[in-house]
Amino acid sequence: MTGSFSGAVSRRALLAALGMLSLSACAPGVATSATPKPAESAPSTPTAPSTAAPVAPTAAAATTTRTTKVVWSNWAVDAGSKDRLAEQKDGFEAARRSVALDIQNTPSAEYMTKLLATYAADQAPDVSRLNTEQLPIFAARGQTSDLDVLSTPAADSWLKRADIKPGLVDRYRLAGKLAGLPYGGDMDALYVNRTLLGATNQSVPPSDYEDATWTYDRALALAQALTKRRADGGADQLGIDIGGYRYEGHVENAGGSWFSIDGRSFRGHEPGAAAGIDWLAALVRKHKVAAAPATDESRAFAFASGKLAMSWSSVSQVSNRLRDVADRFDWDVYPVPRWGTNPRVVKSGFSALILSARSKQRDAAWDFLHWVTGPVGSLPDVETGWSVPVFSGLDSRYFVRVGPKKNLSVALNGPKYPSKFPMWTNPNYAEAWRRVQTAIEQVFQGAGTAADVLGGIRAEVDAMLAKS
Template sequence: MAVAASALLTVGLLAGCGSNGGNEGGASPSADASAGAGASKPAKEEKVTLQFWRNSGNDAENSAYDKLVASFMEKYPNIKVQMSPIPYADYDTKLRTSIASGNPPDIMAIDAPNMASYAQAGALKPLTDYFKADGDLQDIPETTMSAYTYQNQIYMAPLTESSIALFYNKKMFEAAGIPLPSKNPEEPMTWDQVLDAAKKLTNPAKGVYGIDPAQGFQNAGATAYFKYPIIWQFGGEVMSADGTTSKGYLDSPETKKALQFFSDLYNKDKVSALEYPPDPFPNGKLAMTVDGSWSLSYYADKFPDFKLGEDWDIAPLPKGTKQAVANGSWALAVSSKSKHPDEAWKFVNWVTGHDGQKTYTSITKDIPVRYSVAKEYPELSEYPKNVFVVQNQKFGRSRPVTPIFPQMSEAVNKLFEDVTIGKRNIDAAAADAIKKIDKAYADLQSQAK
């Protein structure tokens, strides 16, 4: 997401959509329950056209959506779905503009961290009653659904997950006589064990570093996905549960301990570098890295001689006092302005339900969020993919669900940079981050009045 564009359009979005969408009270229980329960159809159904916007993906994602849309319209010939794939770089701006102008699509794909800002502005139809009627909620981990829930209302239906794990150079470990990490998703190394190994594996003369703990310093979104788990693993928090403040959370002893440990990897222990050459892990310049499930195919394609199981392996994310990994991905929402919310839900449920999810993931090879679908892929129950699946199902946590996610994420990103790159005092840096976050929430509240 383009954070700057999102922040600039927040006022327009609020003006165009009104107050908190939760005040709408969700779907009509009588209408939604009957629709979900498969009530008898009227003699003649109205022909309906639904506009569906999504960010354009890779060839596999586009193919999967094409297949799902076609199969849905074959099943429901009275509902036409006009799908509009929009380039990622333009998507958020175009979607917010359409909402502010009062002409949004019926169905829209939204990245999990952005959900609360749309919901707060009243742009999304609450889906709680629909889910209770026929959404098969028990088939989705509660921790996953928390990423799509704001002020006790479900606003989006999830389709897939991604996850991150510890990738390590097996041959480097063996050459240094370091015991190999467990492949059991519930038996991670501790961060102290990772640090000990990193010290033994770091060789500045050869340009080899022990650990990239969180994919360096990229944009704020990458910070949220890779660095928040480190805070959680040390027992800290980023924001309050209601997403209104970081006071008492970013400045807690546990969070400050995580920040200090992270900074020390670079400045005290010198096992991490601020910059690396291209593809340092497969090129032998990085002994360990925290990376995503998507990199399995990347390494297999781009570095065929760097073989999983021979040259490198995967272990669960390290822990401090607990295991934790960020969850939440792109999901589908229904516009609060849609004239056909029941039909829109029917399509959303078609795509994200068991059969649709299986169709989608069989093409894209993504990790499905539903327990039932994951069980149907034997490889997801086996190493290495089971590491990603089990972590998400048992230790997944949503990034802070807050309508000021872009501003909050930017502040936390700068906090990590300040204490690591700028070597700034943690107390002072945390205080500044909290001030920025709390001001962003206060500004949002004043705009909504």
């Protein structure tokens, strides 16, 4: 997903580093007297997509003396991401002639170590990107500003807009305070090789969420019809893959969850969650329509190979598939299926942008944070397809720069089917999840049913979650 990175440090290392912070760095957030300069707002209903390149700063702007510097830390090191951030820097500085934006990008594997070191030295960036698992730890230590305090005085703050998609901002309120704002949103989707379906006269899945006939049972039947194996058992074509990254969508659609709502106990062994994992395991072991994850076979049958009919992924990957698949075969994006008659859940994932409680340029930093997550500053993210829109008023601009259109309704309508569970807020989640992930892999390898294997780690995981 867009909102994640693989370089997260362990909980123990994270808390140890946070423990190095001085008492002054743990001071409360911003004062209530701050009244930041309101950021511009885009029209609620844009009349036409904007695909033009950003306007270069004028000579006058280039020579303007910038008296304030705002530092923004991110892990956007690939070329496309750096281009987006450079465009946002140009746009913000053109509108704020006295402010210089310093973007500090660090590879994900090194990002958290570097960020924690800056906090320990009381030199934290003004605005930082975090995963949602990390946000509660920073918030609990008093390292994030309460953004409600800053947004309330501004009459035209975008947080007051009526077209914010349901739940996207409220998820960032922790202990009654708005600890961050959503940034870089993604959403679950199913990629389908339409060429393979056409070759076997199979109908493609419904293109929208309204069709209740698109179920997990139907997805399995389609995968079975599209799998081709030789007499020796080897695969020439596979019907579907397993996907990855926590399998939360499958678990919640099946009626379960990994953890209790309060985050204090493990629930992965209970019927709903176990059914979701058993369904995935059966794709490999019983039905033989999928490859086990992280194997040579799964890599050989990646979606871009043209030998995989369906692939669980996320909508942000459309831009990647336009590059690595292009038009070698006909493909599109479809909704995740529904589990029987259960309410449909479409998992979304955003990271967070926070404002350091110790920022020495608080008002300017809030001005930038509000701008870059708002309807003007987020346009490069939305128009390139890197992020799903937070505002329904920007839906018409989603992916307009990319070129060939795919089934974008999957991303635009997915927020209508949100998870009922809050973001993971227990500071011990990272450690607990590593243990859960190992157990899931054992289920995929045939060590037992999900209920048995995951039930066997329940006490161990509960003990991890209970650590102070």
